[in-house]
Amino acid sequence: MYASGRSKAYCPAGLRSWGSRWPRLAGELAAYQPHILCLQEVDHSRWLQDMQPWLQQHLGMTGLYWSRVYARNQGAREGIALCYSSSRFSLLQHSAVRFADHLPQAASPQQEAFWRRVGSFEEGALFALLRCTATGRLLCCGCTHLWYSPKDQDVKAGQAHVLCKCLSTWPIPGCGYSVSGVYSLLSSGRDYWLAQGFRGVEYPRNYEALARKLATPGSTIKVVAFGGSITQGLSVAFKRTWAHEVAGWLQDAFPSVKIKFINLARDATDVTPAAICWYQLMPNDADLVLVDYSLGGCGMLQCAGIATPLVGQYESFLRRAMRHAPGAAFLLLENFYFYEYTLQRWNHDAQRVASYNVPNPYYQTGGDMHEMLARRYRLPMVSAREGFYDLMYNDTAMMQELGVKRTDIMVDDKHPNPRGHIILGRGIVAWGLRRVLREELRAWADGGRQPTPLALPEPVSPLAAQEADADTFCAEGLAFQQQVVQSSVASQGWRLKDSAMVAEACAAARAEKQPVNCDKWGYYNHGYGKTLDFVVDTQNIRKAAGKLERRRLVVFFDRATAKNFRVGSSALAPAAWVQCVSGCECDAFELGGDGIHYPSETAYGSTTVTRHAQCTVRLTIRDKGPAGNDYFKVNGVAVVPVTGYANLTYIDGMAIEKEVMFVNRYKTPIRNSQLALSGRE
Numbered sequence: 001m002y003a004s005g006r007s008k009a010y011c012p013a014g015l016r017s018w019g020s021r022w023p024r025l026a027g028e029l030a031a032y033q034p035h036i037l038c039l040q041e042v043d044h045s046r047w048l049q050d051m052q053p054w055l056q057q058h059l060g061m062t063g064l065y066w067s068r069v070y071a072r073n074q075g076a077r078e079g080i081a082l083c084y085s086s087s088r089f090s091l092l093q094h095s096a097v098r099f100a101d102h103l104p105q106a107a108s109p110q111q112e113a114f115w116r117r118v119g120s121f122e123e124g125a126l127f128a129l130l131r132c133t134a135t136g137r138l139l140c141c142g143c144t145h146l147w148y149s150p151k152d153q154d155v156k157a158g159q160a161h162v163l164c165k166c167l168s169t170w171p172i173p174g175c176g177y178s179v180s181g182v183y184s185l186l187s188s189g190r191d192y193w194l195a196q197g198f199r200g201v202e203y204p205r206n207y208e209a210l211a212r213k214l215a216t217p218g219s220t221i222k223v224v225a226f227g228g229s230i231t232q233g234l235s236v237a238f239k240r241t242w243a244h245e246v247a248g249w250l251q252d253a254f255p256s257v258k259i260k261f262i263n264l265a266r267d268a269t270d271v272t273p274a275a276i277c278w279y280q281l282m283p284n285d286a287d288l289v290l291v292d293y294s295l296g297g298c299g300m301l302q303c304a305g306i307a308t309p310l311v312g313q314y315e316s317f318l319r320r321a322m323r324h325a326p327g328a329a330f331l332l333l334e335n336f337y338f339y340e341y342t343l344q345r346w347n348h349d350a351q352r353v354a355s356y357n358v359p360n361p362y363y364q365t366g367g368d369m370h371e372m373l374a375r376r377y378r379l380p381m382v383s384a385r386e387g388f389y390d391l392m393y394n395d396t397a398m399m400q401e402l403g404v405k406r407t408d409i410m411v412d413d414k415h416p417n418p419r420g421h422i423i424l425g426r427g428i429v430a431w432g433l434r435r436v437l438r439e440e441l442r443a444w445a446d447g448g449r450q451p452t453p454l455a456l457p458e459p460v461s462p463l464a465a466q467e468a469d470a471d472t473f474c475a476e477g478l479a480f481q482q483q484v485v486q487s488s489v490a491s492q493g494w495r496l497k498d499s500a501m502v503a504e505a506c507a508a509a510r511a512e513k514q515p516v517n518c519d520k521w522g523y524y525n526h527g528y529g530k531t532l533d534f535v536v537d538t539q540n541i542r543k544a545a546g547k548l549e550r551r552r553l554v555v556f557f558d559r560a561t562a563k564n565f566r567v568g569s570s571a572l573a574p575a576a577w578v579q580c581v582s583g584c585e586c587d588a589f590e591l592g593g594d595g596i597h598y599p600s601e602t603a604y605g606s607t608t609v610t611r612h613a614q615c616t617v618r619l620t621i622r623d624k625g626p627a628g629n630d631y632f633k634v635n636g637v638a639v640v641p642v643t644g645y646a647n648l649t650y651i652d653g654m655a656i657e658k659e660v661m662f663v664n665r666y667k668t669p670i671r672n673s674q675l676a677l678s679g680r681e
Helices: 018-032 044-059 109-118 150-168 182-187 192-196 207-214 242-253 272-276 309-324 367-376 384-392 395-402 418-445 477-482 486-492 503-511 650-665
Strands: 036-043 061-069 077-085 089-098 124-132 138-144 220-227 258-263 288-292 329-334 340-347 352-359 381-383 473-476 495-498 521-526 531-536 550-558 575-582 589-592 602-609 615-622 631-642
Touching: 018 044, 036 044, 036 061, 036 138, 044 061, 044 077, 061 089, 061 124, 077 089, 077 124, 077 138, 109 150, 124 150, 138 150, 138 418, 192 384, 192 418, 207 220, 207 329, 207 418, 220 242, 242 258, 242 288, 242 418, 272 309, 272 602, 288 309, 309 329, 309 367, 329 367, 329 384, 329 418, 367 381, 381 384, 381 418, 384 395, 384 418, 473 477, 477 521, 477 631, 486 531, 495 503, 521 550, 531 631, 550 575, 550 589, 550 615, 575 602, 575 631, 589 602, 589 631, 602 631, 615 631
Parallel strands: 220 258, 220 288, 288 329, 329 381
Antiparallel strands: 036 077, 061 077, 089 124, 124 138, 340 352, 473 631, 495 521, 521 631, 531 615, 550 602, 550 631, 575 589, 575 615
């Protein structure tokens, strides 16, 4: 195409004809006997008619081709070709990028004019990830043709900048961040904020296996998510959350595999139900598990110590999940409650009390304890708090760094909007995943790592140590029907109900055989003195170690929905009395009421119970509150094997006692203290 133009008139026309040039080009290529070949300015029609068939027949090469179209060339198509020896390499994945589609966001009118000029050109690049059939090592190849003209060095430099950014994401593609801010952050090279939130570990558990499977065409990758409302979605049925975006990003990054996403999150819950029940819902062959339980129940310093119940349950969840899906890689996410306290202080100049806002304290999170556990179990972690704490409370800085304000990406102090979920999933979390997987793929290309131990270390939390390495029995939600004595249901008027905000969408998904965990089925009733009996086997627990001699009976109930069924003006939580009536013995205990602080809406209470194959438990509704509040809804029952002795050191005892004293002192949030006269949540 170009050879026939007037600019090449100095060469005889006969020598410039394709019939003359192609035999000489083919001879030159045959003399090289290349294993990998990159070509530019390849005419589209010549590629299809002559070059591609010849390369396949004579050199045994498979070719990838990408063309540009220029109006100035009367629509003629020419482009670049990346070819590889079919006998030496297999293609794992490939991608073609047009530079104009991946321009960074401009921060000034001058930059906007420059990038508009760069975007008026049609150049691009081809990337390919190859595996050597002899050694199994990986090779990442790129082929491009930047704008040629020496008069437009700025355009060439801009294209080179975009090329480097796109190439830096390989062998995990994904330079096409569509969200203003994150892509600007990456494109500008200022990835400090993303790196600040990443907590990597050496030899992360099972990531080598995950990387190999992602690089194997035709594989199915099962991604499972656990968490609360941020992971499930806020008030909107099956809205795409950060976890959906992570799964979508993986699918875009590895188009030759199939990503199967399973969302087992449930709104308004802490980690305890997941540790006792929901970990059993994920498939044993899960490949990647995303975990977000840093907010649910972790307010008011309830996750600030290693001996707190919720930190113990978090570790128990990780251990049970790792045993349940032994081949899975894990990624932990720390979200943060970005609310502000309103403080009052005497202003001497104005001679009056002035109000002002301060951020939620940096340490008010479960992330610090979770990070310690992440290091213990070699699990990478990504922290929204670490990356964006200073930006979330400073719109000027956030606009400068990300191109957005807090209100542009957040629904409230903790829930992202759709744009925020994309930033969280395809930005922060994907950045961390790309970092880990890139190292694993590089190590694989260099011959692979030495096998790393998969045996679980000893627990850190003294509370988790009492439940370690033993599965539980759980009948929660719809499964609870199997344990309930139906005669008590009929005689007392109990009814089965799903009180989830997304009940309709959950039911539709379940009807389509999709694995879901967002519904909140349970038995509910009105009336002081109404009873419900259910039977559970506290003797035979699957996979319970022999040394775990005791049992803990756990009953789940729905604390939140009672708000819609209260009588009169009572503000107290509903209450019920739980006791063992046949076959087993336990200390009776109260669920609900005003004496216990429940950190999540799927609440629970527990007691020690003796072992028996037919343990009958009775729940009785109690009347709490001056205006009457006789509604109750019970969601399920579980049995947790625990050790018959406490193998605790003196330090363990101190840690547990300290947390017990703290909880007893601060059962309810303190609104009026020396530091905060009022708080906004």
